[in-house]
Amino acid sequence: MAGAFAVAVAVGTALLSLPIAVAGPGRADLLTALFHATSAVCVTGLVTVDTGTYWSGFGQAVILLLIQAGGLGIMTLATLLAVVLSRRLGLRARLIAQAETKALSAADVRRVIRRVVLFSLGVEAVVAVVLGIRFATGYDQPLSSAAYSGVFHAVSAFNNAGFGLNADSLMQYVADPWISLTICVAVILGGLGFPVVFELVREWRTPKSWSVLTRITVIVTVVLLVGGTLLFLVAEGGNPGTLGPLGAGATLLAAFTAAVMPRTAGFNNLDIAAYQPETLLLTDALMFIGGGSAGTAGGIKVTTFGLLAYVLWAEMRGDPDVEVGRRRVPSTNQRQALAIALLGIGVVAVATFVMEALTDFSFDVVLFEVVSAFSTVGLSTGITADVPPAGQVLLVLLMYIGRIGPLTLASGLALRDRGRRHQLPEERTIVG
Amino acid sequence: MAGAFAVAVAVGTALLSLPIAVAGPGRADLLTALFHATSAVCVTGLVTVDTGTYWSGFGQAVILLLIQAGGLGIMTLATLLAVVLSRRLGLRARLIAQAETKALSAADVRRVIRRVVLFSLGVEAVVAVVLGIRFATGYDQPLSSAAYSGVFHAVSAFNNAGFGLNADSLMQYVADPWISLTICVAVILGGLGFPVVFELVREWRTPKSWSVLTRITVIVTVVLLVGGTLLFLVAEGGNPGTLGPLGAGATLLAAFTAAVMPRTAGFNNLDIAAYQPETLLLTDALMFIGGGSAGTAGGIKVTTFGLLAYVLWAEMRGDPDVEVGRRRVPSTNQRQALAIALLGIGVVAVATFVMEALTDFSFDVVLFEVVSAFSTVGLSTGITADVPPAGQVLLVLLMYIGRIGPLTLASGLALRDRGRRHQLPEERTIVG
Ligand SMILES: [K+]
Ligand SMILES: [K+]
Numbered sequence: 134m135a136g137a138f139a140v141a142v143a144v145g146t147a148l149l150s151l152p153i154a155v156a157g158p159g160r161a162d163l164l165t166a167l168f169h170a171t172s173a174v175c176v177t178g179l180v181t182v183d184t185g186t187y188w189s190g191f192g193q194a195v196i197l198l199l200i201q202a203g204g205l206g207i208m209t210l211a212t213l214l215a216v217v218l219s220r221r222l223g224l225r226a227r228l229i230a231q232a233e234t235k236a237l238s239a240a241d242v243r244r245v246i247r248r249v250v251l252f253s254l255g256v257e258a259v260v261a262v263v264l265g266i267r268f269a270t271g272y273d274q275p276l277s278s279a280a281y282s283g284v285f286h287a288v289s290a291f292n293n294a295g296f297g298l299n300a301d302s303l304m305q306y307v308a309d310p311w312i313s314l315t316i317c318v319a320v321i322l323g324g325l326g327f328p329v330v331f332e333l334v335r336e337w338r339t340p341k342s343w344s345v346l347t348r349i350t351v352i353v354t355v356v357l358l359v360g361g362t363l364l365f366l367v368a369e370g371g372n373p374g375t376l377g378p379l380g381a382g383a384t385l386l387a388a389f390t391a392a393v394m395p396r397t398a399g400f401n402n403l404d405i406a407a408y409q410p411e412t413l414l415l416t417d418a419l420m421f422i423g424g425g426s427a428g429t430a431g432g433i434k435v436t437t438f439g440l441l442a443y444v445l446w447a448e449m450r451g452d453p454d455v456e457v458g459r460r461r462v463p464s465t466n467q468r469q470a471l472a473i474a475l476l477g478i479g480v481v482a483v484a485t486f487v488m489e490a491l492t493d494f495s496f497d498v499v500l501f502e503v504v505s506a507f508s509t510v511g512l513s514t515g516i517t518a519d520v521p522p523a524g525q526v527l528l529v530l531l532m533y534i535g536r537i538g539p540l541t542l543a544s545g546l547a548l549r550d551r552g553r554r555h556q557l558p559e560e561r562t563i564v565g
Numbered sequence: 566m567a568g569a570f571a572v573a574v575a576v577g578t579a580l581l582s583l584p585i586a587v588a589g590p591g592r593a594d595l596l597t598a599l600f601h602a603t604s605a606v607c608v609t610g611l612v613t614v615d616t617g618t619y620w621s622g623f624g625q626a627v628i629l630l631l632i633q634a635g636g637l638g639i640m641t642l643a644t645l646l647a648v649v650l651s652r653r654l655g656l657r658a659r660l661i662a663q664a665e666t667k668a669l670s671a672a673d674v675r676r677v678i679r680r681v682v683l684f685s686l687g688v689e690a691v692v693a694v695v696l697g698i699r700f701a702t703g704y705d706q707p708l709s710s711a712a713y714s715g716v717f718h719a720v721s722a723f724n725n726a727g728f729g730l731n732a733d734s735l736m737q738y739v740a741d742p743w744i745s746l747t748i749c750v751a752v753i754l755g756g757l758g759f760p761v762v763f764e765l766v767r768e769w770r771t772p773k774s775w776s777v778l779t780r781i782t783v784i785v786t787v788v789l790l791v792g793g794t795l796l797f798l799v800a801e802g803g804n805p806g807t808l809g810p811l812g813a814g815a816t817l818l819a820a821f822t823a824a825v826m827p828r829t830a831g832f833n834n835l836d837i838a839a840y841q842p843e844t845l846l847l848t849d850a851l852m853f854i855g856g857g858s859a860g861t862a863g864g865i866k867v868t869t870f871g872l873l874a875y876v877l878w879a880e881m882r883g884d885p886d887v888e889v890g891r892r893r894v895p896s897t898n899q900r901q902a903l904a905i906a907l908l909g910i911g912v913v914a915v916a917t918f919v920m921e922a923l924t925d926f927s928f929d930v931v932l933f934e935v936v937s938a939f940s941t942v943g944l945s946t947g948i949t950a951d952v953p954p955a956g957q958v959l960l961v962l963l964m965y966i967g968r969i970g971p972l973t974l975a976s977g978l979a980l981r982d983r984g985r986r987h988q989l990p991e992e993r994t995i996v997g
Contacts, residue, residue: 411921489843496929539997565971
């Protein structure tokens, strides 16, 4: 899998290095091409140049295709992993109509790919139409330009890529519910992940039958959206640089959108450079947690975060088992979540340390940039273009690790044979 | 236990509020008295006034007694917990010479207290003598002043309290190996914790026989001291505000001392306000991890950090069991470590968010102050006295939670009956 993504990045870098990829004279240098190819394939959205004016139509098309390939690739692979691993998920039976067995046939894989592609293109098409109509009717854009912008933003939103065509991302639409909410819906649908959406469509009336995957994903998503919106209102309500000048309805809309975007679409509807320090920290937390497990979002994933919260709750209550909706989650599964969260914290801490050593930026903006890259979010306080080349290479590595790391880890950890060897005598230590 | 510490804080606050506690006219206001009583009982060392000039001799004696009471209290309680919990630790047999049983007799408790007190006062006495001689001979202090300063710094160092009598903490002794290394030894011995020191004294020749507690504590302590020193050299080597002006030997001494102090003594030998941002982050990490489990250090403890590292390693290798030195650590024990680390991260994140909302300080110094209070370290970039009253109350809460929280959690989690109920069907989720 890591190989497929590396090949996509290499092809993208080559294409973006062509003279026809840029709008002006000359060509993009290698680091610029590599940076934006990685950012597109890893659906991150960090940029050092303005997408709408630096790249030509050809360059923008390459970026859009890389986003679509990266998004479809990760969703397909993660869904296949879910099918292989699920004991009860119902995905095997429902998705590939086959008895319980570890092996996937080529026909199974084709069926999953077909459904993922249909789902992706279907949502993108509807979103593109809504956005295109709004761009044409609300902003007096010529029809072709409105349609192009609609498609671009729809693909970018559903794949949680966060690339936009305007230099200010979505800031000019901050008070426009048609555009903001449509993009939010696309972001959330893509970020929930295919298996969860598939299960929700069929069983939304019977939450008691939901799998552990769907239950945790839905609960954590709702908590983060509601809690994030409220904390945004508290932290930024009186800030003249962000929510301050807006009316009541627009404030609520903007706070909700600002809580959706870190998980992990990466469009910005507000000026992040004007955020309060506590809002940057809140956004760091939302970005690090990220979105659903088998979707286009990044981060350690809401399932990892949610499962750890269930473990903590069980530990504090003194329950020997961790139970999610009348199901017991095995301890091996808990340990996977722990491993993914700890490695994520470790990568972010080391990268922040290195980036601080490479640059003179303050700690808050560096941490924000590192978390944004690792969680493939693409939000920035505006320093990306000013990061020195070594730092940009570090961001490229972070985007790549952040995109393929957790899934590789989860599959490697999960698919492994767990035969029990001769057991050693048991001994505990004191902790805390 | 929480009650005993609260009583000590209340008594200390009352005593420090007396007019005779301050050197100048008037008296300390309630918040100042509460802050410093908490800082002393919780062996933190954060101060808003200069200990050597603001408090009278009486006030300094109160602070010293509160430090000693807080340090002895936590070490005794944690050692008793270790005795109760240890299955193999050898502590029962060696410390209280009794068969394996959950109950502790009054005689057992007295024996543990006596040994902890002897250990503490013994180390403090030797350290006080060495420091006193050096203050008298190397710095021309009168004998009485040198002796007082020696005792004060010895008690403060062994109990990882970090209170000093000089306004610059230990910065004037940065190149003095007699003082720096003596204090480092006291800090490390107090921070290892009594059970580990007890086992090391008896079995230092046979590492294979060490308990899991001692093995993890020693390994992580060595790794953090060596790694911390090297990273300090890398990050601060060329900084004219810190290591820059020192010679080679003094640079190494200063880097080592600077790596010892965040875990969690809190003296500073260098000007923290002049640290590079990456050094602040490194210090944050060292502070958060803290020291040994049944000693005077704070933080989540090296055992918690080390056990999680072992869990991660086992997970990445695919081992079903977590093995430390030919012993298997039960999954309940792993889950305790996870709970303590996650709650620590949660407390620090929430407190940082609140402190950012209360003040205008930048993110790096606020995070540093919060971690320093939670981990009862006492290092500061210098903002403590400028934090508004609500923020100082938050720091008081953090010191208190940081001091009694992890141990309460560990004992509560560990002593609890873990009867297994009817088991639900098992189901896993995808993470990452
Ligand atoms: K993104
Ligand atoms: K301290």
